Amino acid sequence: MQKKNIQGEFLLKGGEIVDPYNDSIEKKDILIEKGRIKKIGKDIKEDGEIKIIDVKGLKISPGFVDLHTHLREPGQEDAETIASGARAALAGGFTRICCMPNTTPSISTQESVQFIINKARNLDVKVMPIASITKDRKGEQLTEFAELAKTGAVAFSDDGNPVESAQMMRNALEYSKIVDMPILNHSEDQDLKNDGLINEGSVSTSTGLPGNPAMAEEIMIYRDLRIAEFTGARLHIPHVTTKGSVELIRKAKEKGVKVTAEVTPHHITLTDEYMRSFNTLGKVAPPLRSEDDKEALIEGLKDGTIDAIATDHAPHTYNKKETSLDLAANGMIGLESALGLVLTQLLHKEEMPLMEVIKKLTIKPADIINKKLPCFQKGEKAEFTIFSPDEWWVFNKKSIYSRSSNTPFIGRELNGRVKKVVIGSKVIEI
Amino acid sequence: MSLSIDNLYGLEGVPKADIDQILDTAFSFREVLERPVKKVPTLKGTTVVNLFFEPSTRTKNSFALAEKRLSADTVNFSAASSSLKKGESLKDTIQNLFAMKMDVVVMRHPTPGSVKMLGDFVDAVIINAGDGTHEHPTQALLDMMSIKEKFGKLEDLNITIVGDIKHSRVALSNIYGLKTMGANVMLCAPPTFLPAEVDSLGVEVTYDINEALEFADAVNVLRIQNERQGKGLIPSLREYRQTFGITRDRLEKLKKPITIMHPGPMNRQVEIDSEIADGENAIILDQVLNGVAIRMAVLFLLSGN
């Protein structure tokens, strides 16, 4: 990764702009001065003084937004820091990331929200904290939504733990209406999940690994949808993994429930078949599901039931993964491989239109946290991700900027790769 | 004449020729066990480590005896896996041990897949002595050896497995092995003791113990663990015995004798009646002796590779 801060004007020449706000893909050049768009149009004449950045054959989209990143600071800086996570984000083309509150201490107070914001102030990537729903994620007492929102929290979640009490979930959703921000609930009924380590099905049966049934997720999603419907509050469902969940969300949307949902790149790429290897790198929560589930998730992305793609980037040090499956931590890193996986699966295999895929990485997640991204107009801030939609490459250790490297995708062939990120007057070569 | 496998992680995917050779070799080692000097120098100079992360008496003793009979040098390492929770990774524990140069590892661990993971960390022959609810291949091999000893073959025999299939590594390894050898397998258990999509294992399933016994040439009776009723999986041991127990009354009603097996330790009068366990059709003690022979065969064949 190489970062250049360019003094004076520079021209992005020869690229195609993927503009999700206008639903257009057009070949246009962009002239940038002092970090803002000075001019945008076809074949901008080059002046001898201007630095030219050749982006021929590449696509330019708004910087990606990740709704679901685990930065391990404070508490587990050996696995990830805010700064290292932000670098991983840049490598993946993400210019804005929402960090989850399951740190130590958890992001439950104004001070901890402020801590994140201070730490991230001088980074190129914008880090937006998601505060916890309940104090210390214990499910007992609501956090101060209004005060936390004022400080900079963009949503609320106890991620990693579900809000087990239905009454508490009702209170959270009802109370969230004063800030008009979504509540994200990690949906896994702990009782039904039992000691499950992988999806319950033929793979759990033939490997003897304890199963975690799809209904553990679906039952809690159903509960939350009913509460959202009843309260009229905004529910966002993170990392949806089952066919049944997609169907529940689809029906709820038809009824007008204020619900949005995300899926991870790994749940649309891998299935529980991977766990026949017993590799702890495939241990995630919720678990990798069946082929049927995977297909339903992709269908949900296509028909709009699923709004966004979010990485659930979850760094862990080696010793948390190089142990038996029951003791191994849940999660995999995901920022750096996200675009490659998503384009390989959705654009190349499933032939989903590029525009639709890009929306799910940009304006859709931004909408969910009430943000508007800079667009392709004169005077707007320059914040773009420049990528090749087709480039064939092999994801490897060098592709990783996170402090951790817990991913099953090392060695995987991908089609589609982030080439550059432009933030203000900075051009970052990936 | 060598095995196609390098390690014994489980019986899933192990070809018939390999199983045949292990069984044949084990029958030869059985003869050694009946000699006045029950020891051969075959594995002299080979170091075997017995790595047990879970308490075990029977399997551990059986392996220990097999190793001694083959003149191997042995090291025993027992640790509750709880000590691994204190921040030491499984990898560290194992690599530490392997810095001392081991040739063969016999490993038991409470978590499925842990034995296979070990194979990625060290350069040694690895034998699974039971990994949680996954596989227990030497147990299934000794079960198959005992059946073969009794019937002279495995092909086309009908074998019933009764008990807590879902939480049993013995059942899973038996299913894989018996299917490979061409036997027909029927499972009989309460639904709460059966895993999801059990049909995918290529077995027949019934909740009716009489049907299962009617089907069987031999029945492998699994131990019912007392704590299962605490978890609400079965209402009571009494109900289990009444509904699934291998009782004298049930067997007397059948028109044919059935060979009775049990991997031990038995809960007499729960899953099996004492008269049956000690009766003429039980081969439970043969299983124990065959266990040593099978483990000798596996140690010999794998360390020769």
Place this chain on the structure above:
Amino acid sequence: MNFITKKTVADSKTLNRMLTRLSHEIIEKCKGIEDLAIVGIRTRGEYLAKRISKEIERIEKKEIPVGILDVVMYRDDFRNKNKLPRVKVTEIPFDVARKKLILVDDVIYTGRTIRAALDAITDLGRPASIKLAVLIDRGHREMPIMPNFIGKEFKTASNEEIRVRVKEIDSKDEILLVEANDQDTE
């Protein structure tokens, strides 16, 4: 394994004559057949032992106990080989203690098989004496072991091998000199 037959060392008639002669020598050297027992080493030694015992029975009109010894478990070289030899059962249906044992094998080469056989026998008990009878001594000894009864000495190169074939399992009796590309002897 690929091998080419170079020469017939002995045909059926010669082979059987050797066995007859060996039987007579055994009776003579052992000063009778009191406590005599024959033990053949798997695989070919088993059949040769059975024939020798039959021959002695024919001469002496008394049954001689025969056993079969499998020495694979006692070999010191099984791990050096590309192929693992199959372990078979040792079948010695008599008590070896105080017996005058005659070990029978087809070919003696390095002497390691016999060394393994001696270990195997001593694990079974303490015979009064052990003597060794072989059809062919092909030289190249790596151990201080000498047969007491030899059918024929036949010097070979180390890339050559002696193949003793017996009619019980090979359809005919003969002894061949073969040249092996891939060395392996039992």
